[in-house]
Structure formats: C-alpha cells, structure tokens
Amino acid sequence: MNTEISKAAVDALVKNKNLTDGEFKALLQTGEFDGYLFECADKVRREHYGDEVYIRGLIEISNYCKNNCYYCGIRAGNGNAERYRLTKDDILSCAKEGYRLGFRTFVLQGGEDMFFTDEVICDIVSGIKKEYPDCAVTLSLGEKSFDSYKKYYDAGADRYLLRHETANNEHYSKLHPESMSLENRKQCLYNLKKIGYQTGSGFMVGSPYQTYETLIEDLRFLQDLKPDMIGIGPYITHKDTPFKNFESGSLCLTLRLVAILRLMFPYVLLPSTTALGTIHPQGREMGLKAGANVVMPNLSPTSVRKLYTLYDNKICTGDEAAQCIECLKRRVESAGYRIVTDVGNVKK
Numbered sequence: 001m002n003t004e005i006s007k008a009a010v011d012a013l014v015k016n017k018n019l020t021d022g023e024f025k026a027l028l029q030t031g032e033f034d035g036y037l038f039e040c041a042d043k044v045r046r047e048h049y050g051d052e053v054y055i056r057g058l059i060e061i062s063n064y065c066k067n068n069c070y071y072c073g074i075r076a077g078n079g080n081a082e083r084y085r086l087t088k089d090d091i092l093s094c095a096k097e098g099y100r101l102g103f104r105t106f107v108l109q110g111g112e113d114m115f116f117t118d119e120v121i122c123d124i125v126s127g128i129k130k131e132y133p134d135c136a137v138t139l140s141l142g143e144k145s146f147d148s149y150k151k152y153y154d155a156g157a158d159r160y161l162l163r164h165e166t167a168n169n170e171h172y173s174k175l176h177p178e179s180m181s182l183e184n185r186k187q188c189l190y191n192l193k194k195i196g197y198q199t200g201s202g203f204m205v206g207s208p209y210q211t212y213e214t215l216i217e218d219l220r221f222l223q224d225l226k227p228d229m230i231g232i233g234p235y236i237t238h239k240d241t242p243f244k245n246f247e248s249g250s251l252c253l254t255l256r257l258v259a260i261l262r263l264m265f266p267y268v269l270l271p272s273t274t275a276l277g278t279i280h281p282q283g284r285e286m287g288l289k290a291g292a293n294v295v296m297p298n299l300s301p302t303s304v305r306k307l308y309t310l311y312d313n314k315i316c317t318g319d320e321a322a323q324c325i326e327c328l329k330r331r332v333e334s335a336g337y338r339i340v341t342d343v344g345n346v347k348k
C-alpha cells in the first residue's frame with residue numbers, strides 16, 4: 001500500500017504537484033523507491049545546475065556561544081569545550097588562501113559570541129568585500145535583530161544561513177532551553193528575506209524526538225518560507241551534551257530528504273553536508289547523487305578545526321585547506337559532477 005503511494009508521490013513531485021501529509025509520510029517511510037527517487041532528483045538538479053557543484057569556504061570564526069541548544073557541542077554549558085575566536089586578520093588570511101584555491105563564496109559561521117558586536121561583524125564583512133568584490137559573503141551567526149541583519153547586509157553580506165531546526169513548537173522546546181523560541185527563529189528568517197538576503201534554512205535529520213509528522217511540518221514550513229538554500233544533515237551525537245545517549249540520524253532518511261527537497265525546490269542551493277560525510281565515508285558523494293549541488297569545505301585554520309565540534313568525529317579537521325579541496329574535487333568527480341569556480345548564486 002505504502003509503496004504504491006510513494007512511487008506515485010515521486011511522480012507527483014516531479015510534476016511539481018503538492019503532496020498530502022499521507023503521501024509525504026509514505027515517501028519518507030518507504031525505501032523501496034529510493035533509486036527512482038534519487039534518479040528523478042538528479043535529473044531535476046541537472047536541468048537547473050548541470051553537473052556543476054558550487055564550493056563554499058567555511059570559516060568557523062568562534063566557538064563561544066551564549067546559547068545552550070541541547071544537541072550542540074559548542075553550547076555554553078559545555079565546560080569541556082576549549083574556546084577560541086578568530087581575529088579579523090585570521091579571517092582575511094583564510095579568505096586569501098580560499099580565493100587562491102578557487103573559492104568565490106566565504107561562509108562565516110560561529111556560535112552566538114557577544115565579542116562579535118555588529119560593528120566588528122560589519123568591519124569583517126566589508127573588509128572581505130573590499131579585498132574580494134567578486135565574492136559572496138554568507139553569514140551563519142545565529143539569531144539577531146532586524147537592525148543588526150540590516151547592518152550586515154549594508155556592509156556587504158549577501159547570504160545568511162539560519163536553520164529553523166524544527167518547525168514544530170513542542171519539538172523545538174525539547175531541543176532548546178526556554179530562553180529560545182521557534183517563533184523568534186522563524187521571524188529572523190522572514191526578516192532576512194525581507195532585507196534582501198539569499199536566505200537559507202534547514203534542519204537536522206534524526207534529532208531526538210523528531211517524528212515523520214514533525215518532518216512533514218519542516219517541509220510545510222519550507223514551502224511557506226521559500227528559501228534560496230536548504231541545509232540538512234543527520235543529527236550526530238556529541239558526548240558532552242544532554243543528548244549524549246541518543247542515536248545519530250540515519251544516512252538513508254537524510255538522502256531521501258535531500259532528494260525530496262530537490263524535487264520540491266528545483267532551483268534551491270542544497271549542500272551535501274559535512275555531517276553527511278561524517279556518518280558515512282561516501283556520504284557527501286551520495287548526497288550529490290541524490291540532488292545536492294553545493295559542498296562546503298573547511299577553510300578554518302587547522303589549529304582551530306578540532307575545537308569547532310558541533311558533534312563527535314567531525315571529518316576534515318586535520319588537513320590543510322588545499323588538501324581538503326583536492327580530496328573533495330576527486331570525490332565530486334567520482335560521483336559524476338565537477339567543482340566550478342563561481343560565486344554560485346541561486347538560479348530562480
């Protein structure tokens with residue numbers, strides 16, 4: 001019964017039809033048509049982006065964070081985390097090396113570190129844009145006020161990544177302390193869009209207490225938001241969090257969701273994430289074959305890579321940026337795609 005529904009659901013998605021909750025659920029539950037689903041997703045991806053894979057240089061600027069998300073290794077409450085923050089000079093030299101290696105987007109990500117005031121952030125953003133006017137700057141620095149987002153945008157930031165994490169209120173409150181709210185996170189996303197950012201949202205797959213129903217709510221929320229970028233990856237347990245006894249998310253379900261998202265949002269920028277590469281040695285290649293078209297190698301200084309541990313066993317923490325990109329080029333080619341030197345804007 002479910003298998004019939006899920007095959008028909010893939011065909012409906014290909015034709016750009018909306019699915020009922022029941023159809024989504026059948027699709028999420030049934031692995032039998034994964035091959036077909038990934039093939040359809042890849043076809044749609046190639047129609048919009050060919051075989052091109054965009055690279056984003058990820059610079060992890062700080063692992064200080066005022067928040068206490070229960071799943072995250074750099075949460076304020078983790079006394080075992082050794083903290084660091086990069087200086088503007090550090091960040092500019094990461095960008096310099098990245099530019100040399102062919103990166104035309106830099107993603108500055110970090111915990112919500114109060115050291116990075118609006119002034120400091122704007123100074124860094126405008127510094128990068130001045131040196132590299134042909135590059136995009138993406139920020140992923142958490143929840144800020146409308147005014148702060150506007151200042152970063154005016155300083156030159158082009159894109160912003162803020163995963164909503166889960167679109168279900170009850171689930172949200174099981175993943176975060178009371179000081180945080182889904183309502184505010186959603187508002188941030190609508191503010192970012194309004195300001196003019198290319199906006200990215202997303203969620204972890206297999207986070208504690210997630211159900212098929214909450215996942216469907218995630219898909220519905222994304223339908224409403226219509227983001228330019230969607231980041232998803234498996235939840236991976238970190239040993240120093242309250243969730244240390246929960247299992248990590250599954251590869252199969254993550255890949256299925258990557259493919260579903262490609263079919264639902266043909267134009268979207270969809271990364272094959274480091275988390276996917278962490279739960280399986282070929283995870284990122286599989287993500288690409290299921291519809292992803294972006295990879296985000298690490299450009300952070302090698303000395304701090306191991307300290308930015310959102311989850312256990314994160315890959316690529318030992319290599320220099322140049323080694324990382326070489327390895328990734330081979331992986332992308334082995335999957336049947338190619339890395340391009342391109343700012344990589346959304347094709348809407």
Ligand code: SAH
Nearest residue numbers: 071072110111141142163234235236310311
């Ligand atoms: N402070 C920023 C950046 C957070 S880190 C912000 O609030 O957006 C980026 C993403 O890593 C998070 O949005 C979350 O979805 C993911 N993440 C955090 N902990 C994780 C874990 N244990 N496993 C997998 N992904 C995790």
